[in-house]
Amino acid sequence: MTDDPAKRAAGYAAVDRYVTTGTCIGLGTGTTAYYAIERVGQRVAAGERISAVPTSVETERLCARWNVPVAALLENPMPVAIDGADEVAPDWSLTKGGGGALFREKAVALSAERFVVIVTESKLVRALGTFPLPVEIVPYAAPYVRREIERRFPRIEIVRRGTPDRPFVTDNDNWIIDCHFGRIDEPRALDDVLRSIHGVVASGIFWGIASDVIVGDPSGTVRTLERVQAS
Numbered sequence: 044m045t046d047d048p049a050k051r052a053a054g055y056a057a058v059d060r061y062v063t064t065g066t067c068i069g070l071g072t073g074t075t076a077y078y079a080i081e082r083v084g085q086r087v088a089a090g091e092r093i094s095a096v097p098t099s100v101e102t103e104r105l106c107a108r109w110n111v112p113v114a115a116l117l118e119n120p121m122p123v124a125i126d127g128a129d130e131v132a133p134d135w136s137l138t139k140g141g142g143g144a145l146f147r148e149k150a151v152a153l154s155a156e157r158f159v160v161i162v163t164e165s166k167l168v169r170a171l172g173t174f175p176l177p178v179e180i181v182p183y184a185a186p187y188v189r190r191e192i193e194r195r196f197p198r199i200e201i202v203r204r205g206t207p208d209r210p211f212v213t214d215n216d217n218w219i220i221d222c223h224f225g226r227i228d229e230p231r232a233l234d235d236v237l238r239s240i241h242g243v244v245a246s247g248i249f250w251g252i253a254s255d256v257i258v259g260d261p262s263g264t265v266r267t268l269e270r271v272q273a274s
């Protein structure tokens with residue numbers, strides 16, 4: 044992976060600010076979360092006792108590389124979880140799942156007392172929806188899920204992730220469909236509709252979960268994002 048100072052700044056700052064020794068934390072998935080994992084690894088190497096609940100097989104592999112002990116969900120209290128995002132709206136609603144780990148990421152984020160989001164400026168948007176919304180679905184029900192989404196939203200494009208003969212398979216043995224809704228003005232309502240369809244496991248909309256958003260800059264500085272309340 045090529046070095047990215049902005050992602051590194053955000054990942055390191057989140058760990059330095061919110062992770063205390065002797066705790067178990069949630070660790071996200073992706074190229075920004077990578078730096079948070081690296082920072083935790085450095086602290087473990089320095090002798091601190093920190094364990095982690097990984098949000099994907101890939102993150103579990105990185106924890107092993109850094110000798111960070113892993114734990115199961117809610118095996119221990121989890122004061123903080125740290126993860127990246129694909130989009131962050133002004134009210135801190137998020138799109139996640141670009142790496143396909145959204146189900147476990149949401150489980151960890153909801154289980155933690157605090158969910159710290161780490162991003163670069165490029166992820167900040169005025170409204171969700173430029174990034175196609177990832178939705179994890181049970182493969183058996185895929186035709187039904189597609190029909191039901193198309194019935195409710197007739198004009199949207201739905202693309203199953205992967206290639207035509209080799210679908211992308213999640214860590215939970217499910218598929219991802221990327222749904223091109225365009226601008227999403229009511230993320231909570233859209234998440235509710237999608238979750239009501241039998242066969243949908245989770246959508247990549249994270250609404251009302253983020254506690255803090257740290258934005259990294261290529262110069263290596265960070266800022267915390269102010270939240271604008273949804274009207």
Ligand code: 5RP
Binds near residue numbers: 071072075
């Ligand atoms: C993986 C995710 C990631 O957090 C999201 O895709 C951001 O990744 P990156 O930091 O690599 O841009 O949701 O499922």
